[in-house]
Each structure stands twice: as C-alpha cells, then as structure tokens.
Amino acid sequence: MSSLSPKSLGIVDTKTVNLGSLTLENEEVIQSIELAYETYGNLNAKKDNAILVCHALSGDAHAAGFHEGDKRPGWWDYYIGPGKALDTDKYFIISSNVIGGCMGSSGPLSINPSTNKPYKSTFPFVSIKDMVKAQSLLVDYFNINTLFAVCGGSMGGMQALQWSVDFPNRVINCIIMASTSEHSAQQIAFNEVGRQAIIADPNWNNGEYSQDAKPRKGLSIARMVGHVTYLSDAVMREKFGRQPPRGNIKNTDFAVGSYLIYQGESFVDRFDANSYIYVTKALDHFSLGLGKELTQAMANVQSRFLILAYSSDWLYPPYQSREIVKALEVNAIPVAYCELKTEQGHDSFLLPSDEQTKILRGFLNYSGRDQWQ
C-alpha cells in the first residue's frame, strides 16, 4: 500500500509529552516522566470516541500511517485508518508507548535529573501496572474521562487487561489479542534466555555500557530467540524451508539463519539492551493470576470484552485467552471470544486478516447497544 493510498492516514509523527512525576507500584518515584504517542482521527466534542492502542514488547507509538520519508507504515496500519477496523473517521486513536522502553518515553536511556546522566541500569523497575498508570496520565492530558476502547495485543493485551482492572469506569470496550493474565514458565523461559544472552555479552558491564560499545551480540541473540517464538513451524517451513542463506549474511548455512541474524542485527540499531531487560521483566512479573484468583481480580471490571486468540500461537496459546474469558464469564461480564484460525503464530494479530477486521469492526460497532447492566 502506498502512502498516497486513499485508505492510508498519510504522514504522521510521534509526539512526546511530559506528564510530571509518577509514583510506581514499588513506591519509587520518577520525578519527570515523558511518554511518546501518536494520534489519528479527531476527538469529538463529547470526548467519547477515543480508543487507546497499546503495543507489544518491541513495538512503539507508531501504529499507523507513514513517518516522513519511510516506505513502511506503522505496525498496525492495516487496522487503523479511514474506513478501517479502527476507523479514524469515527474514532480518535491514541497510540501510546510505554515507560521503561526506549522509543521516546522515559526509560533507561533517559537522563536522570539528579545526576544529569542516563539512568541505564539505575532506572527503577516498572510493571505493566506502572505503564498503564503513565498512560492514564496521557489520557488525562487529553481531558478524556472515559475511553471508548482500549485495545492491544501480546504485551499490549496485558495493558488493556490491566486498564480494565485499574480503571473500571474509564474503559467501555476492552480488546485483548494474543495475550494472557500471566506468563507461563515457557514464556518466562524464552525471556530468560534472551536476558542471559545480553548479560553474557562482553560489553554488558552490568548495564553500564556506553552507546559506542553496546552489548550488540547479546541483544541480537535475544531478538533471534524472541523472533522464533513469534512465528510458527508452518510459516518457517513456507518462508525458508531448507534454503541456503540470503543477502550478505554468510556465517550461516540456511535462509532461516540469515533471516534471524538480519532481524537480530537490525533490532540492535533501534532497541536498547537495558530496556529489553526492563520490559521483558515487566512481562514476566505481570500476574492477575489464574482460575479463582483471576476471577476475583476481574470481579469489578465494567467493560465489555473482545478476546482474540490465534490457533497457531504457541507462545501465547489460546488456553491463556480462555482463562481470561472464563474469569469474565463467571463474573457475568459480557465477553466475546474467538480463536481465529491462522498459520502465522503469535505474530498473527499484527498481520492483515479479513476475519480479524470483521470481528474488530463488528465488536466496536455494536458498543453501547443492549449492553448488560
């Protein structure tokens, strides 16, 4: 799709706002937090058409449209724009980054005002709950009381879930894709491999590395492992099979190897190793529980929910989504659940799909009518 396509938002840019001080869940205080965001569409006079979009681990605020000079649009451009599932002719979309990351918001790369140096590994631990708290200040900044919807996949789904729990009166619709109420041992395991790869890099220096000598290899291996978990056997077979390496990468015998090395290398250019550790830890420590504990955690939510899982997602398997669905059903909270049949693994929620478009649009279109009391 070209940037001039009538269905594209065209040129957009990322903005940053200072939201003052933030007290974290662990009672540490960040004096001055910045949050990066993008908006698409227009906020109406009643301020009741805003949808907050939350991104996944390595994502950023650039969800749709094109940055000046870029050939590739934002990560969810297929679903956000005029006439699309999240229709910018109807809704005001706020796409928010997270604190602890490295895509324009406060995190390990930010300057600590008390030392005038980057925080690096002295940045406080931030949880998913803290990320959501910072986003709530962004929503306040727009003078929006109630969000028409919060929507996110993977880590973004955890944020959406946390939003519904922490701000029950501020979320009308909650859309959670390819996510979970807590990481399983398998999910923690893959993140641990990634973190250990970073820590094992000779440049790591306990997180006090300089930007000229970053733990490149460690972070790129972490990304390679992560990338494998986002795909599926079927998609790898189809994309790479046993073909020889492609492009300039020669230190591997297979196409899948050269692809992963390329992904790892290009990730290092845009992501910070400390942030990778902070954000994966936020993911691993996120827990609303399972079963009865989760049911209790969800007892006071007020939103209506759409939960989407993907048949080929072995990293966030559909059973994790069903746990959330069951907790909501037991609380008699309105929830629609669909396990979309896909081949692309965990990445499925990011990829173009007519079925996902229909279901997102249908769910949002029907909001507010015949809602349960």
Place this chain on the structure above:
Amino acid sequence: MAINQITLERPDFNFIQNLILSGERVLDLGCGTGELLELLRSNGVKCQGIERDENCIISCVEKGLYVHHGDIDEGLSHHISKSFDYVILNQTIQQTLHPGDIIRETLRIGKKVIIAFPNFGHWRIRLTILKDGQTPVTSLMPYHWYDTPNLHFLSNLDFKNFCEFEKIQIINSAFFRKKEQIKFLPNLLSDLSLYVITD
C-alpha cells in the same frame, strides 16, 4: 431476517422466547449465527452463546452478541452451579460426543434446560427404514451417513426414558410438525421435539 418474520419461520424460537423473561440469563449451546440469541436479546434477555464454527462466531460478534468460540464439551465446567436461568440446547445435543454428560452439566449450571432435537420416531423415518431399508434423509436431518454432523439419533420416547432413568424432571414440552405446534401423537407425528427439564 427480520425478528417478527423469524418467529413465523421458527415456531421453536417463538415457543422458547415465550418461556424466558426479560432480565433472565441464558446460555445457548451451539448458537450458530445467533438468530435465537438476537431474538431473545430484543426481549431484554441477557444472552451468551457457545459455538464451534469461526464464521458463525464472527457473525455473532457482528450482531453484538457475547459468544464463546469452542466446543461445548469443554466450555461449561468453569460456570458456577445454577448461574443461568436457562441453558438452551437447540438441535445441538445430537451432535455432541457425550450427550449424557452434556445434559447433566447443563442441569448443573442452569436452573432449567431447554432441549430440542429432531424426532427420530417420526412415522416417515420409521417407514423409510422399514420400506426402503435406508437411513432417512429429512429436512431437519438433511445429511447422508457419510457427511452428517449428527452422531446420535433419538426419539421422544428415547428422551423420556433417559429422563426417567436419570431422575430428570420434564416440566414442559412442545412438538412441531412443519412449522406448526402439534399435540396429537407427538412421537409419531412431530419432526422437532422440545423439552424443558430440571434436576
């Protein structure tokens, strides 16, 4: 299809909607594209459904219905006992792997259960087997042995015997022939049978 038209086309829907009061909570197992739930919702009923077909689920979400994508054999155990006023099995039970278990589970989570199925005791079915020696293909069971989703065939009498054996109370029933409710010789004349049961 318009809601008033659907009750003419589906007398079973009409019978069901007259049983359920506004504000009551209903779970429809095998809700298809959600026509019955849509009708009930228009009467103020709090509706939920379970359905295994993805396209049906998408249609339901487009209608604003709250549906759970999955098999009913797995989708019930988390529900609290008697948390629904009605659980509906409308022409679903004959397609489940373990109908006995499903019925017992629906009686646990529902105060009442509405169960409707094609009556295999209908005279035309009996005659086809006797006269032609063939498995009947009818409007409510329009499949051949090799492509049918129906795993079980039962008559009114079979169902009543099951209820008696399981000590399940039948509190209401209705029998239909070609879109009309009938009262006379139902096991011989009805093509669709509906029972309301409780434990």
